[in-house]
Amino acid sequence: MAASRWLIVLLLAAALCAPGPAEASTLTDPTGLYSTLIGDHWVYQAHHSSPDLMVFYGEGDFELLYFQRLGPVSYPSALAFAQRSVELYSGPGGLEQFELVQDFREIEVAGVWGISCAYAYQDGQGNRLWEYRIFLVLPGGEGFSIAFSDSKPEAAEDPPLEEILRHWRWLF
């Protein structure tokens, strides 16, 4: 009897101590285009955001996540959108020491197929940054981009966007 009581106490203690699901909040775009679940360690940057651009700072000094609406675009495909962007990023007036570290790959974001890639570059302070980016041309011809960057190469190889993309919903 005493043993089973101890067992219940142990089980209760284990349940209380077990790591729960990471804290997250539902993010709904103020313009009503998308929603997703975003971890609470991402701090919304109201000062750098606008209705078309949502910016979040993560842990450390460089983690950055941002979603951008680009309005109507005339690109025939997400690949053309990605290619043109990378062409300008790597060209004169673009990003310093640009290097495409992950070639274009198809990716699905809540039923919409887009193109992902990753690149590295040097910022104005001389820091080497890695950025993973998804390019999308939404039904109706609007351009959209999801970007994650950090000062670690893992940002390009394994961006922590799985949860965000899994919960992504288009509201159109």
Added chain:
Amino acid sequence: MRTKGVRRSLTLVLVLLLLLGAPAGACAAGLAARFERTLGAGTAPTLIKEYGGEYILPIQQRLWVEEVFRRVAAQSEREDVEYTLTVLNSKEANAFSLPGGFIFITRGLLSLIGSDEAQLAAVLGHEIAHVEKKHGVNAVLRQMGLSVLAEVGVAAIDFLSAELLRLAGLTLVQMLQAGWGREAELEADALGQELAARAGFDPAGGIALLDALAQADSADQPMHLFRTHPEPGQRRKILEEKLALFWSEPVEVTSWEVLERLKQGRNSHTGGRSDPKGRYVLEELGEPSLGVRLFDQQIQGHVTWVEEALVRNAAWSPQGEHLALLVEGKVQREVWILNRWGAVVKRLQVPQGTVTAFSWAPQGSLLALEVEGPAGRAVAALHVQMEALALVSRGLEAQEALWLDGALYFRHGESWYSTRPPQMRPVQVAEPVPVVLQRQRVLTPTLIREGNTFRLTRPELTPP
């Protein structure tokens, strides 16, 4: 000596050509365009070198500038010219054009223009107009005593030596510094304004640019553009006089429904008294009073602004950014524009007469004024930001200005007329690219635990 020799041989070629029968008009025009292109292409490297080389703009700014340029250049009428734009690496505020469609703008002028697309369209329109009107090539040929060649379409250019092109290029560079002459500059202003308006930009952009240049010039910045052109006051006046032409021709209103709505609008006096942002409520003025009294909901008390002014009328702009006042001035009535904190940001006089009433346009950038002057009553639209006035009633005796569905209505006798402002289209880049952001460094104190006490350290103020 060499010029004299070239000139003599040119004359000979010309006489020969005339004797043999000058080429047909189309052929001559094609040769003229080739000459312009060759002359411009040959001179461009010298100009680029002289102005610090080509400047590569950051991606987003480049796409924006290119889109404005594309739209304005698309309005050009010369099919034999292909327009190109080069940004020059000079902090001097200047812009140029070379024959053949080579347009140049300095980074200094772009910096002055900032993100004002109407100003950018105005300067690009002006430079494109020079090429459209062949001001450069004609001025060079005149200077070299070859204007007769210009008149026959420079038909003989294929027979001309490289030496002549070199000399023409040198003349072009020298003349570029001084402008193409007063008449040419005024003509380029007018056509440039038209090209910009047709491309969907505010035709008052040129006025704003002249004002910005004047302000920068007085701040002792290098404003070369300003010095090579005719007197800015005169240019501003001419551009302002043409503004009304970009409004649609006033037409008499015949729709019964619209007339009924106008009647309702005429009888209502509620608009503009409440602050659209909800903080202030204007008190009834009744008779002209000293200053304007408002109830401030935030401090739950009354405030009086511009106590020294005798105010006849007041109205909030539709977005609540400004409060317009009709003030009795020393000489004549003035329109004062106040910001949300009661500071006077503009004081405007109307040279055409006394303002009797005003009303804000729905977009908040225009103020319709009812004006009474020696020439009779008129309705004018005031571009508030540019301080430019367009007499939109176009000579009709007009009164009672009202805005309805984006159009301005006024009464002429017993009839109502309507006119529409120029249609403007914001810049939308067809193939935009996403921005690349970096985190902004924030200085935050560090929390250090020492036993049972916590200590906040000052952030490190070392530059990144």
